Amino acid sequence: MTKDGGKQDKKAQQYGVTPQSVDFNDWYNEVVKKADLADNSPVAGAMVVRPYGSALWENIQRWLDDKFKATGHESLIFPTLIPMGFITKEADHVEGFAPELFTVNKIGTEELAEPYVMRPTSETIIGHMWSGWLNSYRDLPFLHYQWGSVFRAELRTKAFLRTSEFFWHEGHTAHADEGEARGEVRQMLDIYHEFCRDVLALPVVRGEKTASERFAGAVATYSIEGMMRDGKALQSGTSHYLGQNFSKAFDVKFQTREQREEFAHTTSWAISSRIIGAIIMTHGDDFGLIMPPRIAPIQVVVIPVGRKDNFDQMVEEGEKLAAELRAQGVRVKVDKRDGVTNGFKYNDWELKGVPVRIELGPRDLESGVVVVKSRNGDEKETLPRAEAVSGMTARLDGIHDWLLSRATSFMLEHTIPVDDFETFAAKIEEGNWVRAYHCGDADCEKSIKEATKATTRNVPLDDAEFFNDHGEGQCVKCGKPSAYGKRVIFGRQY
Amino acid sequence: MTKDGGKQDKKAQQYGVTPQSVDFNDWYNEVVKKADLADNSPVAGAMVVRPYGSALWENIQRWLDDKFKATGHESLIFPTLIPMGFITKEADHVEGFAPELFTVNKIGTEELAEPYVMRPTSETIIGHMWSGWLNSYRDLPFLHYQWGSVFRAELRTKAFLRTSEFFWHEGHTAHADEGEARGEVRQMLDIYHEFCRDVLALPVVRGEKTASERFAGAVATYSIEGMMRDGKALQSGTSHYLGQNFSKAFDVKFQTREQREEFAHTTSWAISSRIIGAIIMTHGDDFGLIMPPRIAPIQVVVIPVGRKDNFDQMVEEGEKLAAELRAQGVRVKVDKRDGVTNGFKYNDWELKGVPVRIELGPRDLESGVVVVKSRNGDEKETLPRAEAVSGMTARLDGIHDWLLSRATSFMLEHTIPVDDFETFAAKIEEGNWVRAYHCGDADCEKSIKEATKATTRNVPLDDAEFFNDHGEGQCVKCGKPSAYGKRVIFGRQY
Numbered sequence: 010m011t012k013d014g015g016k017q018d019k020k021a022q023q024y025g026v027t028p029q030s031v032d033f034n035d036w037y038n039e040v041v042k043k044a045d046l047a048d049n050s051p052v053a054g055a056m057v058v059r060p061y062g063s064a065l066w067e068n069i070q071r072w073l074d075d076k077f078k079a080t081g082h083e084s085l086i087f088p089t090l091i092p093m094g095f096i097t098k099e100a101d102h103v104e105g106f107a108p109e110l111f112t113v114n115k116i117g118t119e120e121l122a123e124p125y126v127m128r129p130t131s132e133t134i135i136g137h138m139w140s141g142w143l144n145s146y147r148d149l150p151f152l153h154y155q156w157g158s159v160f161r162a163e164l165r166t167k168a169f170l171r172t173s174e175f176f177w178h179e180g181h182t183a184h185a186d187e188g189e190a191r192g193e194v195r196q197m198l199d200i201y202h203e204f205c206r207d208v209l210a211l212p213v214v215r216g217e218k219t220a221s222e223r224f225a226g227a228v229a230t231y232s233i234e235g236m237m238r239d240g241k242a243l244q245s246g247t248s249h250y251l252g253q254n255f256s257k258a259f260d261v262k263f264q265t266r267e268q269r270e271e272f273a274h275t276t277s278w279a280i281s282s283r284i285i286g287a288i289i290m291t292h293g294d295d296f297g298l299i300m301p302p303r304i305a306p307i308q309v310v311v312i313p314v315g316r317k318d319n320f321d322q323m324v325e326e327g328e329k330l331a332a333e334l335r336a337q338g339v340r341v342k343v344d345k346r347d348g349v350t351n352g353f354k355y356n357d358w359e360l361k362g363v364p365v366r367i368e369l370g371p372r373d374l375e376s377g378v379v380v381v382k383s384r385n386g387d388e389k390e391t392l393p394r395a396e397a398v399s400g401m402t403a404r405l406d407g408i409h410d411w412l413l414s415r416a417t418s419f420m421l422e423h424t425i426p427v428d429d430f431e432t433f434a435a436k437i438e439e440g441n442w443v444r445a446y447h448c449g450d451a452d453c454e455k456s457i458k459e460a461t462k463a464t465t466r467n468v469p470l471d472d473a474e475f476f477n478d479h480g481e482g483q484c485v486k487c488g489k490p491s492a493y494g495k496r497v498i499f500g501r502q503y
Numbered sequence: 504m505t506k507d508g509g510k511q512d513k514k515a516q517q518y519g520v521t522p523q524s525v526d527f528n529d530w531y532n533e534v535v536k537k538a539d540l541a542d543n544s545p546v547a548g549a550m551v552v553r554p555y556g557s558a559l560w561e562n563i564q565r566w567l568d569d570k571f572k573a574t575g576h577e578s579l580i581f582p583t584l585i586p587m588g589f590i591t592k593e594a595d596h597v598e599g600f601a602p603e604l605f606t607v608n609k610i611g612t613e614e615l616a617e618p619y620v621m622r623p624t625s626e627t628i629i630g631h632m633w634s635g636w637l638n639s640y641r642d643l644p645f646l647h648y649q650w651g652s653v654f655r656a657e658l659r660t661k662a663f664l665r666t667s668e669f670f671w672h673e674g675h676t677a678h679a680d681e682g683e684a685r686g687e688v689r690q691m692l693d694i695y696h697e698f699c700r701d702v703l704a705l706p707v708v709r710g711e712k713t714a715s716e717r718f719a720g721a722v723a724t725y726s727i728e729g730m731m732r733d734g735k736a737l738q739s740g741t742s743h744y745l746g747q748n749f750s751k752a753f754d755v756k757f758q759t760r761e762q763r764e765e766f767a768h769t770t771s772w773a774i775s776s777r778i779i780g781a782i783i784m785t786h787g788d789d790f791g792l793i794m795p796p797r798i799a800p801i802q803v804v805v806i807p808v809g810r811k812d813n814f815d816q817m818v819e820e821g822e823k824l825a826a827e828l829r830a831q832g833v834r835v836k837v838d839k840r841d842g843v844t845n846g847f848k849y850n851d852w853e854l855k856g857v858p859v860r861i862e863l864g865p866r867d868l869e870s871g872v873v874v875v876k877s878r879n880g881d882e883k884e885t886l887p888r889a890e891a892v893s894g895m896t897a898r899l900d901g902i903h904d905w906l907l908s909r910a911t912s913f914m915l916e917h918t919i920p921v922d923d924f925e926t927f928a929a930k931i932e933e934g935n936w937v938r939a940y941h942c943g944d945a946d947c948e949k950s951i952k953e954a955t956k957a958t959t960r961n962v963p964l965d966d967a968e969f970f971n972d973h974g975e976g977q978c979v980k981c982g983k984p985s986a987y988g989k990r991v992i993f994g995r996q997y
Contacts, residue, residue, distance in 0.1 A: 048632065051589070052582040052619065053610065057632055060577035060647070067578065083554035084561065088546040088668055089583070089621075089652055090605075095545070108611055111584075113621070115606035116547065116667070117656030125546065127583075127607070127621075138542065138551055147842060153554075158583055158651070162611035173610070174582055348641060 028295040033239040044361045047168040054166040054173030064306035082152040090125040095133035099258040105225025109161040127160040135181045136259030154180040169286040177281035183273040190274035194250045197278040198231045201246035210301040210412035216467030221451040228252035234466040236420040237290035240440030242466045242500040248278035298362025302405035308340045310363045314370040333398045385411045437463045442500040446482035449492030466498040522789040527733040538855045541662045548660040548667030558800035576646040584619040589627035593752040599719025603655040621654040629675045630753030648674040663780040671775035677767040684768035688744045691772040692725045695740035704795040704906035710961030715945040722746035728960045730914040731784035734934030736994040742772035792856025796899035802834045804857045808864040827892045858902045879905045931957045936994040940976035943986030960992040
């Protein structure tokens, strides 16, 4: 998957990371662990997020939270537990979630007649509370969200991607009419798209899910889909129009301006800690992670390159340089470890994907220069110190653009329009997405999945950035006339 | 409890809040609900925190989180579940928490041979993870914390004060030696003290808990204790030195500089969502909440006072004024509701405890003045608009000082040094704290509790702001010689 595979193989062996091309799965697991993002836990299917991963998640939360507030949303905190009876009130919802529930049957010394479940998502209990808070159209819209953990049993787990406990925000809104609710669904999808592209440097395709891939209980589900370096898709965020399904199940009704009684139209939307998996698998290379600069916990690492007798002095000089960068709003760390070699430090920070490294040695100091190395593969540069500092923001933006452009090219190259099923199966097997016409029938989708492990990712929206051209054709599998008015994206998924 | 009880009674009836002096408990519950801080939930003992309460909690989190990071701590995310077997590894710990545990016995369709518990606190699972991460003295200290929910069964629940699920940070640190660990314990206690005094305007007493009031598994527990307006104590934060108890139970050991194997010395510390209860019950009055300005979600509310024909214009003018205040860093809301009277709005924002209200009418606008009302009971003032804006930060600081001073006077007036048990019982019954000499015997403490419902709050530290004078005497209950070298604080508690 990289041109200089041989060279990188050798380097990777030194650092102990399996190259992506040898085993993408091993590469992923090793990077997660060795970059100190997360660790396995003694709890079935749950991970421990370590400080570097937690700092990344905090930056993600901060950006999104600011955006939610700026668009008029308010945070709340709902209980982690939900009465089992709530889950069964919406028929599709219970069918979707029942096999994955964590059941609490005892509190203190009391055996519970009706058990609780640890929330797999909170539509039900939020619907119940809304029912008590909503009276008149004047109370609407409710624009709510919460940050927290959710719990869904997973048999085969993988850090950030599939864990029994994961972290997210869940947005929940209620509106007086369908138009406003659908507007909210699109607004949040677009915010997710903006976040991925402009902050995480992730190209994603905005589209609507086919019926069989909808959220349990939704009228329409929209997603953003990203392509990982192994060609698989990762659903990176979802936004659902729930119609009146949950408001009818939980009696969320109000008096209209015209004094009629009406059920609210509700939405829900989420990005979870999976997005960290997308960052790792979209940007990472055989040296490890590459952190998108705008979200990176550490944007620049300063390595004081000293000998035993002047190491402390160089650390001090490193701190001065760091202070100059911080004054520019850059997040900097000075690596003060004295028990390890410079080479070890370089490899360690490359593995952790810090966008820019600055080496500061005694002779550089005398000459007023520093050595700057970007994580995009460019060669080291020796720059006047002042220039390195003043140019850092532009350099970080450049790395962002490079990451986005590289990932976009990769996605475009590996997304193939196909009109026959034999080619479809071959292209999927080679690690591509396929764009194909489809009849829209759920059983036909199922037969494609059984034959190729590929599912519909989404039907790109008319204003999606990619793959939004209109057209009609015959279903790639069964030959019936196509639905949707455009090609559907198929791919294997995480 | 207030001088003008009669007048306030009448006003309170209008707004529908029971006065504190009539029933403090009803007052509390009504304020929590009517100020939109929290609501009851359908889950036994758990509450729903509504947007106004959530915004307050977010501000609390933000200040503390910044402080933790500034003092070198790193956040992590540990699982919500803990294997039941972990809890039983530390003998005192299991004794303390076993009666309060939430038990998960089923995940998906699988009945669990060994159940999980929802964490009541995370020392055990963190100890287990540390054991894997710790090798050498070079790895230490671990300076960790996490934000999240914990779960402890409660029979009689009360929003924020006693809920089965509550919200907190839990700090967990590991150190190479006792001195450093004890230094950490004191540092965090002092940060909590600073936070309460300088941000929440809460006077609190720093001290050490007596042995019978220690955290389950701790060698020493320190607390900050605040006095509520009914004279009861609220333990508002704790910091524990855990010695090597948990590190021995979970094998948290390391190689010392001298190549010996040694167990780490660990600490833990927490402030929870109870602190919101302390804010309510320390500062609130018969009109409702009074939010300490530095943490208030809304510091200033602007009420456009218009008639039907010019209301929109006044709202627009209100937004202009709000923009000027925001430019000064003030958190402002403009009350744009048009279906309610101005009087309703005034009462509503007083109930919610917004520190400053500005009324803006058409004639004020023409004269270039605004009407300013502080929530400290001062009369309305008519001020030149520019002066109201430029003086707002000082005004908010003034309200902070007034709150802190009022609460400090109240605590000092209601804390009585006592040397005989009859007076002790009477002073407790009247709603005071008592400062008394005590022998240090746990059974003697128990007999005091049985007789008066009062427990030891803490033994003030030598550098505590209040009640730190040294002395010796006879135990107020049994007459034996006193322990501790100073008087102990006793009180009824939440």
